Amino acid sequence: MRALRILRRSIRDSFKSIFRNFSLSMASIICITITLILVALSMFLSYNVNQITTSLEQELTIVVYLDKDVTSENKKEIENDLKTMENVEEYKIKSKDEWKAEMGKENETLEHALKYFEENPLLDSIIVKVKNVNDLKETAEKLRKYDFVQSAEYGEGMVESIISVFDVISIGTFGIVIALIVVTFFLISNTIKLTIFSRKTQIEIKRLVGASNAAIKIPFVFEGFILGIFGSIIPILLSIYGYTILYNETGGYIYTKIITLVKPFPFVLVVSLVLLVIGSFVGMIGSWLSVRKHLKI
């Protein structure tokens, strides 16, 4: 009961002191708000870049062209091997007649030209989707080894450089998120440190009248928690409404349908939760560490 009373009074005191030290509390809240907005922006950027690179990578396939005189045994052989190949996600056999029909649909001149050939000049092929695009080259090399494979193409050279650029972008944006979280921690805990420094005497008096270290810390930790929550309200609202509006206005993609944005729900809720957790926890930890300094003799 006694502990509960101390806890209840701690919560009451933390609200009181937020209002009694209004200007410093506001400074902390604004600082938390600004840094959390930056964190939110970098999270949106990072997730979307990730999504775009992943979707672009998924578009990358190897097209295996088979020889003109390929036999059905040959086809069975390569199919069986594709089933067991580690990096092969899925494959689709596309016959030369399918190619012809497709090309004819896309281009009238081609359709006309192809009619002049007695026999279909195109080749049977297999379209292979891989699991890991970084091993695209090795998989293509393996497929080229068959005698009846004329070529295995995947846009050599360009694809590799695109993949490496994507990797750099993904790692870069992730790095920015982490760096911003670290900066947020220092900014928030420093602002709270200032708030607590101005109340050094209060801590000293509490100690003098026999308050235990925990009883002194708890109201400050609550205060940090509350400041963190107040500070994360605007970033959360901006994330939910801002991102949803952006998504709806752009129709969910930028320039082409390949560059799609992450769907707002539940994405914005996850981002909001992360912001709330960062704000409140950093607030609490910042307060805890700052008060601890004043409790040493």
Add this chain to the structure above:
Amino acid sequence: MKLIKVEHAYKIYKNGTTAVADLSVSIDKGEFVFVIGSTGSGKSTFIKMLYREEKPTSGIVNVGGIDVAKLRNSKVYKLRRRLGVVFQDFKLLPKLTVYENVAFALETLGLTNNEIRPKVLKAIDAVGLKEKARNLPSELSGGEQQRVAIARAIVNEPRLLICDEPTGNLDPETSKEIMTILDRINKESETTIIMATHDKELVNKMKKRVLVIENGVLVSDTKKGSYKVHESVKDSKKKYS
């Protein structure tokens, strides 16, 4: 019955300054003791060791059965709950009323409001501030603020009241009022009072036990003493400086 027992206590700061050297003294329950000495004599360090604001470097400092030297930082509150401390600069919370300042001490101990109220009113009444319970410290005179600090120190009915130059910021008339209150507390509730001061007139008038500390050494301990600095101080200065 001994309330305070100090044996061969030393306090040497990290920079090598010896603030207290080989100090031994014992104080009984219910005594009123003045601690006097010039600025930098070590009397404040001695006082601070009693409420564990400073930790002795060596020796024994036992207050009410608690060995201060062995008391861990996180357990200091156990000692502080048994004593009250009054300072020269009052150390009141400026945004709390007189009542709240006094109640604050009991709130941190987790008492209920029903337990707190009569104790606080009793303490405020004891220092004659019943009419000003709702005032803020800024609305009070220096003497009244010090009386609030005394009320806060005695509200938990401690066995020991430590006063570090409580009249240092007050005029002689107000100082007398404060001394009257402290004397009454000492007599009525048998609270042991240890008071560091510079005020010769007060010490000479009160005729209480006087400890004289100079250069960290206890140079005199007299029952019903007066303000005097011994010639031996000069010798001790040479010895410990």
